[in-house]
Amino acid sequence: MKILVIHQVPYRKISYHLGIDHDRHDVTYVGRPVSLRQIPGDLRCSRIPLAEHDDLVAGVTARVQPSDGYEKVLSLSEFGILEAVHIRRHLGLPGPSPARVELVRDKVRMKEALAGSGIRHPRFVEAPPACGPLPWSGKTVLKPRSGASSEGVMVLETAREALSAYRKLPDPGSYQLEEHIEGDILHIDGLMQDGRFLELAASRYVNKPVEFAGGLPLGSHQIPLTQAQRDLAREVSFALGVEEGCVHLEAFHTADDELVFLEVANRVGGAGVVTAHERYSGVHLPSHEIAVRLGLERPPSAEPSGRYHGWLAFPGHHLPAGTAEVTLPEGLADHPCVDRLYVLPPDRPLPGHITYQEWECPVFIEASHTDAEELGRFLRACANGITVVSGTRVPAELGSAA
Missing domain, CATH: 3.30.470.20 (ATP-grasp fold, B domain)
Known part of the structure; x- marks a missing residue:
């Protein structure tokens, strides 16, 4: 099998060789130079370096083509699974749709998808009203719609404070507000x-x-x-x-x-x-x-x-x-x-x-x-x-x- 691996997570965290027989399969890793240097030197594989500031999708699609014969695209990073959708489409390979992947990347879309399921989740708003309060008044979480490691997350004591902080953000559309849950x-x-x-x-x-x-x-x-x-x-x-x-x-x-x-x-x-x-x-x-x-x-x-x-x-x-x-x-x-x-x-x-x-x-x-x-x-x-x-x-x- 010819496999294209979008390599972003540190190699020692994934240990790709434990899941893929590199002597049996034709494996190519594409990633930033610092990521490619983590791959063991004696591992049978090809490496495609991206420029340090390349957009991931643009950088990969400029370097691989449908005629290369890849059969699978593998991405295990939070910051690569949606990008892999577009790379598969470029290569003519099947896979999940962008809308499907957004349900596990976008914190607004995932809670919207739970509507009617009976699963309790915090009350939230994608964008607050231009004027007027939130549907709750107490402690409120302001956080990016996508991301990991709680980067950019703020916990405010009141909904009013959270609204004020939201309106001061340079890119408020990439954030959401939700009620704080104790526990x-x-x-x-x-x-x-x-x-x-x-x-x-x-x-x-x-x-x-x-x-x-x-x-x-x-x-x-x-x-x-x-x-x-x-x-x-x-x-x-x-x-x-x-x-x-x-x-x-x-x-x-x-x-x-x-x-x-x-x-x-x-x-x-x-x-x-x-x-x-x-x-x-x-x-x-x-x-x-x-x-x-x-x-x-x-x-x-x-x-x-x-x-x-x-x-x-x-x-x-x-x-x-x-x-x-x-x-x-x-x-x-x-x-x-x-x-x-x-x-x-x-x-x-x-x-x-x-x-x-x-x-x-x-x-x-x-x-x-x-x-x-x-x-x-x-x-x-x-x-x-x-x-x-x-x-x-x-x-x-x-x-x-x-």
């Missing part, structure tokens, strides 16, 4: 094929994604999967027409035990989700998703650990430029819950952007326990007990960690 946030991660889940696991966040953007650590730990969580994942996927690939769904869990849909993506979750799921279930989600999307045999699974797994990431983008000065609780590296502990080397600068990558964060912990609640308590203690500050300043031209 913990869960993420439910799975893999679908032919409209049914092959894999599914639930996790509870430690802190909230929007707080990571503001400078607090973020983590999550797996919890026992309930029937209500299974039903929510199945019903949302059905309502949005998701039939294959990974699903990363977020939902509020309120004090009265209600699940309220937040948003969903048709891709694998970021941060420590892949590693946690693989250790918990034995299934490496990216390679299994690749097999499903390409119609290949799924790779073998490992033995489940018999433990609940989680992760905790500390941000550095909010700190002044410099290196990280990290203070860890004594004995943390040898704690029985800790599977791996990453600390940014003292000669590496703090990241200048929001990142959950373990090799870029000042501190990143992978942890596990046989009891989900004990694991949660441990990660929350780490979130409160570890400090990260900016140390010696480094020249701006050194950039962020690679």
Whole structure:
């Protein structure tokens, strides 16, 4: 099979070679030079570099043609799945429509599609009235209609404040307003094929994604999967027409035990989700998703650990430029819950952007326990007990960690 891979997610997060036999198939990677350099040098494949500032669709379609004979286009990034629709059309290949993909990219369209489904979601408006209030008065979330990592998300104390902030935006049409829901946030991660889940696991966040953007650590730990969580994942996927690939769904869990849909993506979750799921279930989600999307045999699974797994990431983008000065609780590296502990080397600068990558964060912990609640308590203690500050300043031209 001749496969075109739009390579955007770091190679070490996907490990394409686990899902594709590169000796058997003709694989071409297209991407920015920095992404192509991540591909193992001994991997049998072709590489097509894009110019650093090329528009993704224009850059790819200028370099590949229908006569090249590609049979599949693979894109696993949040910021490439809609673009892949246009690239497939350029190559004359079948695939989902733009309208279908927008349901898992556009946070307005996905909630509109849930109308009449019985699935509760926050009240929202695509664009507020020119004058007059929102349909609610309390705490309000102003966020981009598309995107990831809570970049650009603001939580305002009142609807009036949110309206004022919305009207000051340079591009308000790319944002939406929704009521704030009180409760913990869960993420439910799975893999679908032919409209049914092959894999599914639930996790509870430690802190909230929007707080990571503001400078607090973020983590999550797996919890026992309930029937209500299974039903929510199945019903949302059905309502949005998701039939294959990974699903990363977020939902509020309120004090009265209600699940309220937040948003969903048709891709694998970021941060420590892949590693946690693989250790918990034995299934490496990216390679299994690749097999499903390409119609290949799924790779073998490992033995489940018999433990609940989680992760905790500390941000550095909010700190002044410099290196990280990290203070860890004594004995943390040898704690029985800790599977791996990453600390940014003292000669590496703090990241200048929001990142959950373990090799870029000042501190990143992978942890596990046989009891989900004990694991949660441990990660929350780490979130409160570890400090990260900016140390010696480094020249701006050194950039962020690679």
